[in-house]
Amino acid sequence: MPTYANRYISNLTRETYALILAGGRGSRLHELTDWRAKPATFFGGKFRIIDFPLSNCINSGIRRVGIATQYKSHSLIRHINRAWGHFKKELGESVEILPASQRYGDGWYAGTADAVYQNMDIIRHELPKYVMILSGDHVYRMDYGALLAKHVESKADMTVCCIEVPVEEAAGQFGVMTVDKDMRVRRFDEKPEHPSQIPGKPGQTLASMGNYIFNTDFLFEQLDIEANIEGSSKDFGHDVIPRIIEKHRVFAYPFCDPSDCHEAYWRDVGTLDSFWQANIELIEPEPKLDVYDDNWPIWTYQEQTAPAKFVFDQDTRRGIAIDSCVAGGCIVSGSTVKRSMLFSQVRVHSYCYIDEAVILPGAIINRNCTVKKAIIDRHVILPEGIEIGVDHKKDKANGFRVTEKGVVLVTRDMIAKYLAEKVTKDAIVEASLG
Numbered sequence: 548m549p550t551y552a553n554r555y556i557s558n559l560t561r562e563t564y565a566l567i568l569a570g571g572r573g574s575r576l577h578e579l580t581d582w583r584a585k586p587a588t589f590f591g592g593k594f595r596i597i598d599f600p601l602s603n604c605i606n607s608g609i610r611r612v613g614i615a616t617q618y619k620s621h622s623l624i625r626h627i628n629r630a631w632g633h634f635k636k637e638l639g640e641s642v643e644i645l646p647a648s649q650r651y652g653d654g655w656y657a658g659t660a661d662a663v664y665q666n667m668d669i670i671r672h673e674l675p676k677y678v679m680i681l682s683g684d685h686v687y688r689m690d691y692g693a694l695l696a697k698h699v700e701s702k703a704d705m706t707v708c709c710i711e712v713p714v715e716e717a718a719g720q721f722g723v724m725t726v727d728k729d730m731r732v733r734r735f736d737e738k739p740e741h742p743s744q745i746p747g748k749p750g751q752t753l754a755s756m757g758n759y760i761f762n763t764d765f766l767f768e769q770l771d772i773e774a775n776i777e778g779s780s781k782d783f784g785h786d787v788i789p790r791i792i793e794k795h796r797v798f799a800y801p802f803c804d805p806s807d808c809h810e811a812y813w814r815d816v817g818t819l820d821s822f823w824q825a826n827i828e829l830i831e832p833e834p835k836l837d838v839y840d841d842n843w844p845i846w847t848y849q850e851q852t853a854p855a856k857f858v859f860d861q862d863t864r865r866g867i868a869i870d871s872c873v874a875g876g877c878i879v880s881g882s883t884v885k886r887s888m889l890f891s892q893v894r895v896h897s898y899c900y901i902d903e904a905v906i907l908p909g910a911i912i913n914r915n916c917t918v919k920k921a922i923i924d925r926h927v928i929l930p931e932g933i934e935i936g937v938d939h940k941k942d943k944a945n946g947f948r949v950t951e952k953g954v955v956l957v958t959r960d961m962i963a964k965y966l967a968e969k970v971t972k973d974a975i976v977e978a979s980l981g
Contacts, residue, residue, distance in 0.1 A: 567613070567615065568662055571618065584616065592829070593847060602845045611675070613642075629848040631846075658786070660783050677763060698760045709724060710753075711754070721742075721755060723736055723752045856877070876892035887903060888904070907922075916934070925959075939953065939955070
């Protein structure tokens with residue numbers, strides 16, 4: 548028999564509508580998001596980033612979800628339709644795509660608050676008691692039921708999810724807040740250059756995760772006010788939260804590991820370095836993010852692929868993968884793969900050496916290639932004999948992007964340009980010899 552606490556949280560989740568903001572470009576990922584929104588970016592061998600907040604909703608019992616899309620959303624919409632299109636509206640559950648459609652004016656989504664404002668009629672039709680607004684581009688596992696319960700128990704008008712991060716990591720990147728002993732928010736600064744530190748914890752600051760809960764009537768009231776403020780950027784962090792904290796009950800909810808109340812896993816994979824690092828972390832024997840936990844599964848669209856295969860066992864070529872994750876449909880033929888993440892249907896031909904690489908679906912690594920500390924984008928075909936991540940000066944000369952921490956990004960457009968320039972150079976050399 549379910550306990551009172553379970554029934555209490557179950558009732559709260561049924562009365563909640565979740566809106567996932569998934570229209571961001573992710574400009575700090577550079578060419579990796581040239582043709583896809585950041586929430587549609589691949590992660591963890593078989594998932595997309597959007598799968599994590601969506602799975603959190605479903606696992607928490609929140610079955611009414613809207614996804615606000617905008618920037619280059621085709622691949623995101625296709626993934627949502629394939630992976631999340633099976634919910635039954637007649638059973639009180641739905642995952643709906645809400646593209647920017649100029650319901651309240653001539654512009655597209657101007658900010659996070661405006662994205663919600665332009666979908667108020669859809670949310671109102673659902674008659675929720677609470678509205679949960681979630682960022683669609685972070686990787687984490689979280690039970691939103693506990694968050695909802697705390698929101699109600701504290702009699703909050705709004706609750707902001709937060710996490711402790713180093714000051715240098717938050718500077719210019721995250722909204723940070725100052726709270727009192729009851730966790731009521733007393734100050735909120737959006738992406739300050741010098742974040743305030745947590746009292747008693749030097750070097751740490753309380754950063755917003757971009758996840759909020761509102762009482763529905765209060766949310767609509769504040770969005771109507773914000774829509775009529777001239778010069779507002781219509782953003783929760785920049786405008787709404789700083790405006791309401793003095794007169795309304797805004798509380799912070801610290802996100803921590805429920806097993807020991809220590810720091811929980813949460814990654815903003817918004818840079819190439821953090822994207823590479825978060826993927827490589829998953830190959831550890833006991834990664835902080837356990838995607839193998841059947842009690843909290845990460846749902847996604849699963850392609851029907853053959854098992855991963857490793858072929859040839861000869862002294863000169865042996866197909867092996869060491870401390871790596873290799874998805875279905877991959878073939879490693881006579882090559883060595885170490886500490887790498889291979890997504891579905893990657894082909895690694897003979898005599899290659901792959902080390903600390905994140906290789907996205909459908910990429911082909913031809914013979915005699917060396918790839919170190921790199922991100923290889925989807926469907927890239929590496930020409931035979933190329934070296935990536937061995938000499939960064941050469942990488943840059945070849946047109947690849949090299950980050951401050953030495954991660955090399957290679958996309959299809961980069962390879963096409965590299966091959967075109969190589970053909971031209973070879974033709975010039977041949978002409979000079981002729």
